[in-house]
Amino acid sequence: MVFDQLRGRRLSLVVGLVGAMGFMLQGYDQAVANGLLTLNSFVRTFPAIDVIHATGAEKSHKSTIQGTTIAIYEVGCALGALSCAYLGDKLGRRRTIFLAGCIACVGIIIQASPFTLAQFIVARVITGLGVGGFTAVVPMYISESSRAENRGRMVLLEGFFAIGGIVVASWLEFGLYYVQDNDVSWRFPIAFQLIFAIIVTSCILFLPESPRWLVSKNRVEEAAVVLGRLEDTDGDSEAVALGLDTIQHSLQDESGSERSHNPFAFNETRNFHRTCLAIGVNILAQMSGINIITFYSDTIFQTDLGYTGTTSRIISGCLQIWQFICAGIAVYLIDRVGRRRLLISAALGMAISQACLAGLSSVITTNKSAASASLLFYFLAFTFFPIGLFLVPFMYAAEIAPLQTRGKVTAMSASANWLFNFLIAEVTPTGFDNIGWKYYLIYLCINASSFVIFCLFYPETKGRSLEEIDEIFIRSKSPFETVRIAKELPFQIDVLATADEKILDEHIEKV
Template sequence: MFGTQRYFGLRGNNLDKAIAFLAGLDFFLFGYDQGVMGGLLTLPSFVHTFPEIDVINASPAESDHVSLIQGISVASYNLGCLMGSICTIWLGDYLGRRKMIFLGATIMVVGAALQCSSFTLSQLIVGRIITGVGNGMSTATVPTWQSETSKSHRRGNLVMIEGAMITGGICLSYWLDFGFSFLEPSSISWRFPIAFQIIFAVVIVVLILELPESPRWLVLKGRTDEAVMVLSALRGLPEDDPQVYAEMMAIKDTVALTSKFSFKDLFTMGPDRHFHRVVLACVNQMFQQISGINLITYYAAIIYEQQLHLSPLMSRILAAANGTEYFLASFIAVYTIEKFGRRSLMLFGAIGMSASMIVLAITNAYQGTGTGVVAAISLFVFNSFFSVGWLAISWLYPAEIVPLAIRAPANALSTSSNWAFNFMVVMIAPVSFSSIGYQTYIIFAVINAFIVPIVYFLYPETAYRSLEEMDHIFHKTSSWMGLVGTARDEPRMFGKHGEQLIDYEETAEHKNATRVVWGSDEGSSGVLAKALPGTEKPEDSQVENIVR
């Protein structure tokens, strides 16, 4: 499409940045689509077009019914996301990472076009479902693509940047909603903000196929020559470099030790502990949603207007400011994810979110001018804790702990868990506010407190671990409770700057793979070399453990 020069002529860190840019743009689109509806639900021209979801002007007798219809309309997007992520379970490994993202972005263009041209609620809902299907495909695939193409010591930072882009999209959508609200009573005030997302989707469609496929997926499909070329480009090293050779050997060992995938493999244990990993991944994504974040993302303006009794203008300003603070706070995780690790940030976030929900419950139970200010601040504080501990980690962590053989379907399943509980929260929030009011926040405070011990005892640290190292850690684990200790005690293969600390050929996992696949401790290098032309084992004098 862009000439004969592969990957726009980029290699090494520059190619990493290009992948990070497009992955970030996809999650920026995801965030924009999450946030854009929140600022429109109280807009006069919007509720005039769709009076069925006007909760502001509904009579007390109609309030519960209208709240239910509003919940269905807003949550229909999440239902579409669930459908899209489920499709990825079967399509993900068939099409590959890039083509799934391409398909998802294309479908989002169609869905957004239907939404912004809607004149009936049914058309709006259909458009939101279609948009959701595309987004579900993309969000189930992008973290896997990013994780499988990045270096172990940079993987966390890169996916945290993706998370920051989610909040960047939310922030932009809030401010765009606010700016275009001054065009009232024209329907452009809501049609343009919805249509604006098409620009991001088109950029993704145009660029994604020009960037490299995951080398791990290529090896899984037997395309080893192409995998070596991609890995060489990603690392900025010659194809016969010792580091490329060692990484390819680790990937091929992982593939060789796994049988052909079938869906039931997700629910089996065995030495790979597939079911253990899938449960951890799905529960991690579930925790992200039942924390209550989308209570705020989707309904911030309504909370400010209905519960805190602020004016429509002030409610939109505060919602936009909330989105801005959310975006800025998300960068804290970018600089702390590798320093403090995944576990520490998840624990920190859950404790802070629980405390914030308690404050929200108290201030809404005893309303007044002072408590209203505290409640408004608590919404900002909650977003900060969530952005540090759970925003992006829940997209990174599942891709880090599941093995290559089931990575695409397992991540699709965990993403399905995310969207299923996202749908539930967004669906019940208006009804819950209408029925039990401030007690809604008490429920979420208890849930967040419950998350803390689960993470502490069951979730291992993955920082500075290669994806293949996590396989070895699970292989050595014999119980659910012992996993955290195994991960803590196992020596790392790579250092904090990406330097190789252990020669892969001397590791127990490689020797085990050699015995299982080749029947002895000798000869795997020769067979690998035949499978990978141009990657014969380098001479010892070539091997240099340097930071690249």
């Protein structure tokens, strides 16, 4: 196949693009339900979640059912991601991604053809299982298959495509809004995402396996071939030998014995510390409150801000286009500005956005111009979130986890991301019904706390090899030292610390 001839940057780009299709499915499926909730054809099929034509106690009851229907997808994603704690290491990165794609295909087919709410809910869970697997394994696979200097761009490419999926979903649904009395207006948008799942499943097995996973399974010769392709050199070259030696060293402690595979171990590689950081950054990202808008923007604009159905969808579509542009900016910034600064600035920006939305929402009933003014801060939120909090947490978790526990840590962190995503989707309708504008204040406080936590505890990983990041944590004696050590540690320390003496001498002579 043509993929067999790819080497170097072209191979890395194709690996990134195939993975990006998985995340495009993730973004698309996460947003597709938003535009369906106010379609006549959709609520006619599922009247139990029709809050547009309900009032009082009936509306409250249907809001709860609606929230569960939308949010149950996140539970499927959480379970799918968590299962990769075992599958990611057992099957390998590629085969786990392939399995996730197959499950997603089954879920999408069922989700596009239900006639009862129970069928629709089960289908969303199955689709979530596959999508959750993508989010747990794809960033890890790309991180392990990319060079340090462009690893951030390659992983953030997934986020760029994920938001592209949200844009496609928003505008496709807008076009079909005008045929909303026909079931095609909601069945076709759901079925359309099958394209992305098919692309992933048909391509992934033709790409090379992660060289770091191969080394961890003692398949060193295969890892050398893969490293040679990724570096566009021979499998027995000096660069490949140095890379293999560094990876093998990262699997052992100072006495030469294998390091712990327990992600919660209190050991020299600080597994527990790193696991907490990986899970924490994903929880804080979701608790920024951005998915209030992603899941319910059409409903908010139409029922709370008083816009028509057409105008609401145009605004939602424009928000997603803006988010797509900002995700592109993130791809440019990630390896220039770094992960830490983007996390910090995004948390601060989200705090400001939520504070202003709370203030404006509190006076909308008496001042209709506040509805228009609030749109500015929806756009502000969609500026900061894709730059620093959308895919950076997934990537950061894969970067800081030791190779021995990377599969487990990325699975748990992705699962935590989805579980708190579920929390937002589940409670938002009830939250707005019960406390109104004060609901935004919850996320103001959380984002302010995230700003402080990122400043104190999250070290920079920009430009570091995965083995150098290991060294940062090994040298840390407490969580408060990690940020300082990351600033002080020289770059490429792993080559000097782990290279075999003979290889290093040859390297120096050639230099």
